[in-house]
Amino acid sequence: MIEPARFLSDLHTLRGFGAAGVGKGVVRPAYSQADIAARQWLAAQFRDAGLRVQMDAMGNLFGLREGPSLLLGSHSDSQPEGGWLDGALGVVAALEVARACNAGGGPPVSVVSFQDEEGRFGVTTGSAVWSGQLSLEEADALTDHAGVALGDARAAMAQMVTGDIDPSRFTGFIEMHIEQGPTLDASGEQIGVVTDIVGIRDMKITFDGQQNHAGTTPMALRRDAFQAVSSFNTLLNDRLRNVVTPQSVWTIGHVSLHPNASSIVPGRAVFSMQWRDADAARLARMEEIIRETAAEVASERGMQLGYGPLLGLEPVQMDARLQAALCRAAEEVAPGRWRRMPSGALHDATNLSRLMPVAMLFVPSIGGISHAFEEDTDEKDLAAGLDVLFRAVNSLK
Amino acid sequence: MIEPARFLSDLHTLRGFGAAGVGKGVVRPAYSQADIAARQWLAAQFRDAGLRVQMDAMGNLFGLREGPSLLLGSHSDSQPEGGWLDGALGVVAALEVARACNAGGGPPVSVVSFQDEEGRFGVTTGSAVWSGQLSLEEADALTDHAGVALGDARAAMAQMVTGDIDPSRFTGFIEMHIEQGPTLDASGEQIGVVTDIVGIRDMKITFDGQQNHAGTTPMALRRDAFQAVSSFNTLLNDRLRNVVTPQSVWTIGHVSLHPNASSIVPGRAVFSMQWRDADAARLARMEEIIRETAAEVASERGMQLGYGPLLGLEPVQMDARLQAALCRAAEEVAPGRWRRMPSGALHDATNLSRLMPVAMLFVPSIGGISHAFEEDTDEKDLAAGLDVLFRAVNSLK
Numbered sequence: 174m175i176e177p178a179r180f181l182s183d184l185h186t187l188r189g190f191g192a193a194g195v196g197k198g199v200v201r202p203a204y205s206q207a208d209i210a211a212r213q214w215l216a217a218q219f220r221d222a223g224l225r226v227q228m229d230a231m232g233n234l235f236g237l238r239e240g241p242s243l244l245l246g247s248h249s250d251s252q253p254e255g256g257w258l259d260g261a262l263g264v265v266a267a268l269e270v271a272r273a274c275n276a277g278g279g280p281p282v283s284v285v286s287f288q289d290e291e292g293r294f295g296v297t298t299g300s301a302v303w304s305g306q307l308s309l310e311e312a313d314a315l316t317d318h319a320g321v322a323l324g325d326a327r328a329a330m331a332q333m334v335t336g337d338i339d340p341s342r343f344t345g346f347i348e349m350h351i352e353q354g355p356t357l358d359a360s361g362e363q364i365g366v367v368t369d370i371v372g373i374r375d376m377k378i379t380f381d382g383q384q385n386h387a388g389t390t391p392m393a394l395r396r397d398a399f400q401a402v403s404s405f406n407t408l409l410n411d412r413l414r415n416v417v418t419p420q421s422v423w424t425i426g427h428v429s430l431h432p433n434a435s436s437i438v439p440g441r442a443v444f445s446m447q448w449r450d451a452d453a454a455r456l457a458r459m460e461e462i463i464r465e466t467a468a469e470v471a472s473e474r475g476m477q478l479g480y481g482p483l484l485g486l487e488p489v490q491m492d493a494r495l496q497a498a499l500c501r502a503a504e505e506v507a508p509g510r511w512r513r514m515p516s517g518a519l520h521d522a523t524n525l526s527r528l529m530p531v532a533m534l535f536v537p538s539i540g541g542i543s544h545a546f547e548e549d550t551d552e553k554d555l556a557a558g559l560d561v562l563f564r565a566v567n568s569l570k
Numbered sequence: 571m572i573e574p575a576r577f578l579s580d581l582h583t584l585r586g587f588g589a590a591g592v593g594k595g596v597v598r599p600a601y602s603q604a605d606i607a608a609r610q611w612l613a614a615q616f617r618d619a620g621l622r623v624q625m626d627a628m629g630n631l632f633g634l635r636e637g638p639s640l641l642l643g644s645h646s647d648s649q650p651e652g653g654w655l656d657g658a659l660g661v662v663a664a665l666e667v668a669r670a671c672n673a674g675g676g677p678p679v680s681v682v683s684f685q686d687e688e689g690r691f692g693v694t695t696g697s698a699v700w701s702g703q704l705s706l707e708e709a710d711a712l713t714d715h716a717g718v719a720l721g722d723a724r725a726a727m728a729q730m731v732t733g734d735i736d737p738s739r740f741t742g743f744i745e746m747h748i749e750q751g752p753t754l755d756a757s758g759e760q761i762g763v764v765t766d767i768v769g770i771r772d773m774k775i776t777f778d779g780q781q782n783h784a785g786t787t788p789m790a791l792r793r794d795a796f797q798a799v800s801s802f803n804t805l806l807n808d809r810l811r812n813v814v815t816p817q818s819v820w821t822i823g824h825v826s827l828h829p830n831a832s833s834i835v836p837g838r839a840v841f842s843m844q845w846r847d848a849d850a851a852r853l854a855r856m857e858e859i860i861r862e863t864a865a866e867v868a869s870e871r872g873m874q875l876g877y878g879p880l881l882g883l884e885p886v887q888m889d890a891r892l893q894a895a896l897c898r899a900a901e902e903v904a905p906g907r908w909r910r911m912p913s914g915a916l917h918d919a920t921n922l923s924r925l926m927p928v929a930m931l932f933v934p935s936i937g938g939i940s941h942a943f944e945e946d947t948d949e950k951d952l953a954a955g956l957d958v959l960f961r962a963v964n965s966l967k
Contacts, residue, residue: 354786371785375832387821388768388846388914389751390938399803399822406800424784425796426832428825435772435823435842445832449785517785541787 174277175563177556180269183218184555187211187249187265188257197257198546203250203289203298204232204326211249212333215264215286222272224284227335230309232288232327233299235338236271242281243566244343244529245270247350248290248299248521256351256548260290260521262536262555263349270563280570283343287521294323300521303340304528345495345530345569348522349562351550355541356514363557364503364511365535366496369451370523371420371515372488374460376446377427377481378467380405382474384432384440396475398442399430405470412462416455420515423448423459451488451515489523492530495569499534502564506557534561571674572960574953577666580615581952584608584646584662585654594654595943600647600686600695601629601723608646609730612661612683619669621681624732627706629685629724630696632735633668639678640963641740641926642667644747645687645696645918653748653945657687657918659933659952660746667960677967680740684918691720697918700737701925742892742927742966745919746959748947752938753911760954761900761908762932763893766848767920768817768912769885771857774824774840774878775864777802779871781829781837793872795839796827802867809859813852817912820845820856848885848912886920889927892966896931899961903954931958 191207193200201207212234216226219236227235234249247263264286271282288299294315301307313324352358357365382396406425413423427445448459460483471478496513503511514535522531536558539549588604590597598604609631613623616633624632631646644660661683668679685696691712698704710721749755754762779793803822810820824842845856857880868875893910900908911932919928933955936946 352786353783354788355791356788359791373785385938386750386915386940387819387823387844388770388916389749389940390819390914391751391753391816392819393816394752394756394938397821399825400807403800403803406797407804410797419788419790422784422787422789424794424832424835426784426827426834426836427830428796428827429830430823430825433824433826435821435844437823438821439823447784447832517787518783519785541782541791543783543786 175269175273175559177559180265180559181552181555183265183268184257184261187214187261190214191251194254194546196547197549199251199255199257200253201249201251201255202253202291203293204329208250209330212286212330215249216333218268219284222268223275224271227338228333229303229337230327230334231299231302231312232330233303234286236284237338238275238281238283240281241342241344242283243569244283244285244346245562245566246285246287247348248288249286250289250291252291252544254546255291256543256545258351258548258550259543260350262351266349266559266562269559270566273563274566279567282566290521293317297519297521297524298323300524304524306524306527340528343529345492346522346525347495347562347565348520348531348533349558350520350533350535351538351543351548352535353518353538353543355538357535357537358539358541362510362512363507363536363554364561365514366499366503366511367491367516367533367535368496368513369491369515370489370520371449371451371517372453372456373447373449373484373486373519374456375484377443378446379441379443379479380471381441381477381479385438387436387438390438395438398439398476401470401474401476402428402442402444404474405467408470409463409466412466413459416458416462417450421448421450421455421459422517449517453488486519486523489526491532495530495532498565498568499532499561501568502561503534505564506560534558572666572670572956574956577662577956578949578952580662580665581654581658584611584658587611588648591651591943593943594946596648596652596654597650598646598648598652599650599688600690601726605647606727609683609727612646613730615665616681619665620672621668624735625730626700626734627724627731628696628699628709629727630700631683633681634735635672635678635680637678638739638741639680640966641680641682641743642959642963643682643684644745645685646683647686647688649688649941651943652688653940653942655748655945655947656940657747659748663746663956663959666956667963670960671963676964679963687918690714694916694918694921695720697921701921703921703924737925740926742889743919743922744892744959744962745917745928745930746955747917747930747932748935748940748945749932750915750935750940752935754932754934755936755938759907759909760904760934760951761958762911763896763900763908764888764913764930764932765893765910766888766912767886767917768846768848768914769850769853770844770846770881770883770916771853772842772844772881775843776838776840776876777868778838778874778876782835784833784835787835792835795836795873798867798871798873799825799839799841801871802864805867806860806863809863810856813855813859814847818845818847818852818856819914846914850885883916883920886923888929892927892929895962895965896929896958898965899958900931902961903957931955
């Protein structure tokens, strides 16, 4: 049987590698000394749980059952200023479930901690390489903000590498994670069973107008790039409301004006436009509205309109059978206090969906806070999530 | 009589000090080698015109007639990337008018080139010190973008300094300048007689909301600081239209989002709000609307609202008698092709209005462009401006 106290104790021990900041903060970016020490400790726990420890060249750490098995896990690297749960929760929950299953004759369970999910070098880099969406050669050329190449950074854990792990040995993948949003915390629910991981579109938009003196240029003769952005934003908010669902999101998170001075009418604005939805058709419809609105604003205001490259990550549906097992278990553990919901954030499960059936479950994030030292979840909810994962896995045998 | 060819030749000679960039560009910031050489050349021209050359400690350069005289001029320093006219036009026109008046028995005219009008160190620094609104000690402590103190920079022209020049010797000040806006160029007019130099209000406004994950935070739960700025801007544009005139302007020229990343809902926005009008009461009414609108947006969107210090420069009315002389002369030189208009930009005349009657006249800026290498004015319009200045001065004797 699972032991919630042991699971929580392991979580606190893992937090000790890179413990920092206020509350339960952690600084454990991929390939840092804290990350390597954490993986060495995890490898020892995997071994003690009767699993065979393997690490691939990227630093993805596996604890393997022989023969076909269900893979559970997440990632143990953190954001530059991260919390104690995030990916660590899914790894330690997987360890506890594997321990219980191995000891108690449950279904065969293997465990994984992927590397660089937090994107020191890219986006979910470790699982992207393992799932074949990024070559090791391409990954090695990626650099972090300080200019360090991934190829050089991963040399620091080379002594732990054993070789490739064949994905075909796994029958599916379940990832437990904190929600990283406010939905469950606000509703007082304990469990979210993920239906889809949303797709993302992201592009830079540029309006080029006319830089001018903010005193001598009459309002009627201005071609003010900030006014274009603001007008675009206002129109877009109105228009998107006709096509979106409450789960759709869109964000202008980055705005750069030129020359960005109080006495000068801005001649140029470059801004980010990002939108996410679980439905690829809706993402496309949103894109149409974005482009139509930008073109209309540019034409009305005498702006040149430019687009950067469109980043596109497709939405991923969770596997129906694994999802159903999680729903049944959630109803047993937290009757009436769980919901189906999309994941607005990317996860390693996105990459693994190319290889095998995947599913995810969420526990609440207090205040919706994550990627911050303050990130936390009530220990009762952590234990409930562990229980749901364990029951779901057992129901699949 | 004035000699337009000599005047244009002098303008081109002065452009040679710091000539740079495309077209007729100039790089001649205050106290640069080019600026000092230009002032040495100007001093020689003043002397040749029968004027007594004086320079105060700031580097304001005067060519003086004995006894009471009308002061004409502007400034010969330039923006870091400036044009050949800007302040240089007013100085060279003043020189030509003084030359003609001295030779032809016209009214006594003195000439000035103020220092650092373009604000390497402050705002119209030279005339601010001369008019007593800034002490030399305060000015010396001002630093440029590179950290150089004005007190150190002005040492480079110390050998030219002769001593203070008493403002009470002057009966008034007339400054000829390029418009630096598109109004005259767009209407095909040759002369603008300035009615007022507008007042300015400028402050930073801050909205503090909640930084969040752009994927996991539902739209309805966001406190997005960029959305607050955009909403404020849209509401403000609507509301100001009820109180402004076609000469009023307002500008959001600087926007800084935090953390300014495409995947993060911005938690904080700091932006500049600047407005200008010739009527102090209207400036105050605009401020009320700005503060009401910001407070309303903050309250509706759960933002903390903050204000930086309010920069206030009062509007200045041009002297009625000097203005009337310019209008009569403009109608003689360019019948039906001139207008009364406010100045949306600050000028040395703003400071001098504390000391004596002041007036200004504008010539067109092609395309409304200034503070750029491309700045230019048709030579016919330059000559027309010179003629208006000369006739107005003579009508005042």
